[in-house]
Amino acid sequence: MKTISIGEAAAALRIPESTLRYYEKQGLLPLIERDGAGRRLFSEHQMELLETILRLKHTHMPIQDIRQYIAWVIEGESTTELRLEMMTRHKQTVLNEMAVMEEALRGIDIKINRYTERLRKKTEQGKEENL
Amino acid sequence: MKTISIGEAAAALRIPESTLRYYEKQGLLPLIERDGAGRRLFSEHQMELLETILRLKHTHMPIQDIRQYIAWVIEGESTTELRLEMMTRHKQTVLNEMAVMEEALRGIDIKINRYTERLRKKTEQGKEENL
């Protein structure tokens, strides 16, 4: 099985090595192998799992929940239903969060329009003064 | 001018009073009045400003930046251009963040579909066994 070092994994994922070590300590990477010298070896499978972890992070899932999810993945297919339930719930949480953001963004857009308009008027006024 | 207490303001905004005190200490509410006994009085104007602050928080703007924004609001119309620039930048940041979330959500959806399919197959298998 082809494996890569922590430095290569970090570069591939564009995150610091320290974060990968931290994630392992937090139980998010429970099946990382080591070489004879104790160095971590990231397999293709690990990298895929890490991409999933990053997706969950990008959608603001707490580390505690990600740890539970990973534990279920490792436990095997008997946990499919639990994982499905968790992901479905999480999806809804994310959709809610995005709805909140969109709503806030509408208010921000109103401000942008107001400021834009205000500046436009000031510019117009400047023109008039030059008539 | 009609004003409300911190308790009423907190209830209206559905956030703890402690958060409002914290925001004031952080310089987000620089023009809160007090009554004779030193109690905060929230005016309608304050509440509107607070709603703006909450919109910025909902879109993950750091307190430091919100403080700057509020300072510009108080400074007056001479800062319109700065505010416009800040809000425009912020909007783009939020859109980027939402795009990251959406992309991650697509990966999560794939998992949901896989798990759903896996469970469906198990159910089918169960049916066959009952033939």
Added chain:
DNA sequence: CATTGACTTAAACCAGGGTTTAAGTCGTAT
């Protein structure tokens, strides 16, 4: 064979964003 670069660990440190606590002051209802 010494140096360099990539790696290891445990532990300390940090930032952001609040929340909680302790001790005290009012206004009002009984």
Added chain:
DNA sequence: ATACGACTTAAACCCTGGTTTAAGTCAATG
């Protein structure tokens, strides 16, 4: 008058999610 609820403060505390530091190991290179 006293007790209650809503308020005040400063300071301490907390959690999350990392990052940094110090001291050391190992493999390959000059």
